[in-house]
Amino acid sequence: MRSLTMHLKIIITILLVLGVSILSYQIFVLKTPLTEKEVDNLWTIDARVNFEVKGSKPVNIEFYIPPKGGDYTVSNELFLASGYGQNITNLPYNRQVTWSARSVSGQQTLFYRLNLTKRYSDATANNIKGDMWRSPISVVGAKKDAVERLVKEIRSKSANISSFITTTINIINDPNNSDVQLILNGNNSLENRVNAIELVLSHAYIPIQLVHTLQLSKSTNQNLNLWIRSYIEPSKSIDNRDSTINGSNGNWYYFNPSNGDIGLPDDQMVWWIGNDDIIKADNASRARVNFSLANSELTAIHLAKLTPDSNNLTEYSFYTLPITTQLAYQVMLMIPFGVLMILLLRNIIGVNTLGTFTPVLIALAFRETGLIFGLVFFSIIVFFGLLLRSYLEHLKLQMLPRLSVVLTFVVMLIIFTGLLSHKLGFEQGLSVSLFPMVILTMTIERLSITWEERGANFALKVALGTLITASLAYGIMGFKPLIYWVFTFPSILLILISFMLAMGRYRGYRLLELFRFQAMLK
Incomplete structure (x- = not known):
């Protein structure tokens, strides 16, 4: 028993981890939108x-x-x-x-x-990956001396490549620096200042690229x-740059040549x-x-x-399928959530229903008729079907002929109800023909048997529980944000299965049983 419990826990854990992993991959790696809108x-x-x-x-x-x-x-x-x-x-x-x-x-x-x-x-x-070293740009005379003085000054004011570039930009944009004015030669345009920045940085063996x-x-x-950028390896200072290094794990750093700001704004492409x-x-x-x-x-x-x-x-993904197939899959993918609703209502709350999955099938029919019209039509057909079933019981017919008569009567009721609703101006009633006739027939049969075996009160409770469960299942199966989530992230079904497996070992009291045995507790 202990090994069986451990086996179940392992399956639940595997399904849960797998479902969460796929879901996380879609959200954080593929950047799949979380909402349809x-x-x-x-x-x-x-x-x-x-x-x-x-x-x-x-x-x-x-x-x-x-x-x-x-x-x-x-x-x-x-x-x-x-x-x-x-x-x-x-x-x-x-x-x-x-x-x-x-x-x-x-x-x-x-x-x-x-x-x-x-x-x-x-x-x-x-x-x-970019270059980590470059040879100096050739320059002679007084301009060369000015560049060397600037490199020496900038090196004393900076600690790494990034700060060296920023300091260079700030100094080149200083109109009071005589060495800078010598290099610019009276041309203070942005393009000429960028050329001066590249000249100074080249004499510090720092390569840059112009970015437009x-x-x-x-x-x-x-x-x-116009921006500039440089490929910088982490923890690299100016003094330990190596011409043989090609940057194994560096990054591109972008600089504004007008003010030295680091980083390309989001609105710049x-x-x-x-x-x-x-x-x-x-x-x-x-x-x-x-x-x-x-x-x-x-x-x-x-x-x-x-x-x-x-x-x-x-x-x-399902989005590559034809539209009609997508619509059908959306309905199919929501059935497990209707089943989950039944599981919670039956095993946790203690609501009695006709059959295990009959409410889900009824909820699927409600998708065509709408909830209010579906409840009305369902009640009418089941009511008259029960009257016919009670009459046939007195004739002592075998089960198969009795079910055949009830099924034929259900078809006639569906057609008559649809025509009557159309004459009254309720076009939704035409969709009543989409009710699963066999399910209605079996619902009438099982409800009649329950009436005979457990009494009218219990039969009405079961019928009411079935309608309530079907209504809730219809609500969750038609919830558009959830439909989008399941259709876009189908791995949620793995998480759903793990939850269902976990509930399979629940042996505690149901909520309604607490009221039932309240006198015993006192």
């Missing part, structure tokens, strides 16, 4: 590329487009370039589209549109923002990385890019279907 922002970005071709010439346009992976996921892309050939190249940190045409002339316009979402992003997907970002805000004409221009045009002039942004809200499940990178969420 949960929405996410879907950003639509239009890039309009304009250029001019003088005469009739072959044209080759190279245009950087956002890399896949990272903080934002590209859910959809659209290229509009009529008359142009198109090729997409995956680079170490970027993607680039190349449009080419043999002969074009005049003003040309090409379009690129993409949709972005953050829900199904993977920040580690595009986390390519787009701010996710509604706009019709937006310019790209990386468009491309590097020192090159966003667009390169051969045999074309006045090439420029205009960005327009808009956002909309979609339900997270709909968004998952639109996002290729989230296929691991939908590929093996």
Whole structure:
């Protein structure tokens, strides 16, 4: 007996752990939405590329487009370039589209549109390791002396790579520093200051990359923002950087070149990385890019279907099935919860019902008719069925002929009730034909037998308990948030089974029995 109990506990534990593990994986790894109405922002970005071709010439346009992976996921892309050939190249940190045409002339316009979402992003997907060392940029004369003085000053004010970069940015942005002004040579533009930052950091053997970002805000004409980033290994100081280290467990750190702030804001998405221009045009002039942004809200499940990178969420889920099959599965998956309701009411509370799962079948019929109409029609059919069953009992018929007569009478009652309700204007009554006729027949038969064996009072209690149980089962089986949860997270059924197994060893008093034996306790 002890080994059997241990065996049961092991099964319950395995099912519980397995169910919770799968559920946690869906929520925290696949980022499956917890509610059906949960929405996410879907950003639509239009890039309009304009250029001019003088005469009739072959044209080759190279245009950087956002890399896949990272903080934002590209859910959809659209290229509009009529008359142009198109090729997409995956680079170490970027993607680039190349449009080419043999002969074009005049003003040309090409379009690129993409949709972005953050829900199904993977920040580690595009986390390519960066260099941990670089050679100094060549510089001579007074500018070289100024750079060396700045490196010495910055090293004394910083303790690690991150603080060295931040200090460098702050010093380069100081208008009163004579060495900085010597390096800038009167050009205080952001691009020139970034070049100065790269120059100083190179003499400390610190590599950086230029990052061009787009701010996710509604706009019709937006310019790209300039950031810098560096691949930094934890616990690395400036003095112990090793040229042979390629960063086994480092991370990219982003810096604002205007004020030294660390970290890329959530509303900034990386468009491309590097020192090159966003667009390169051969045999074309006045090439420029205009960005327009808009956002909309979609339900997270709909968004998952639109996002290729989230296929691991939908590929093996019920959402890939045809709609009619999905609706049928939703009903099937809720049956165990109706059964759970019966289990609680019978074993814990002590409610008597006709049969074990008859209330669940009745609850399924209530899904078609509605609860109120279902209760009325059920009561009418069972009432008249009991009258017929009582009359047939006096004829001393065998069970099979008696059940056949009752079944035929039930069919006639269903048809008559449906027609009568239709004439009275109650269209829900037409759904009464979906009642399981055999279940109604067996309900009448068993209720009649209970009446004969246990008396009218007990039979009415059983009938009332059946209707109450069926009503509660109908309520839980039709609860839309629960339907969504079970359909989206079917591993909940494993947790449900473990609970049912645990209840299988319950031998205590039922709640109604406490009132029944209250006098004995006194």
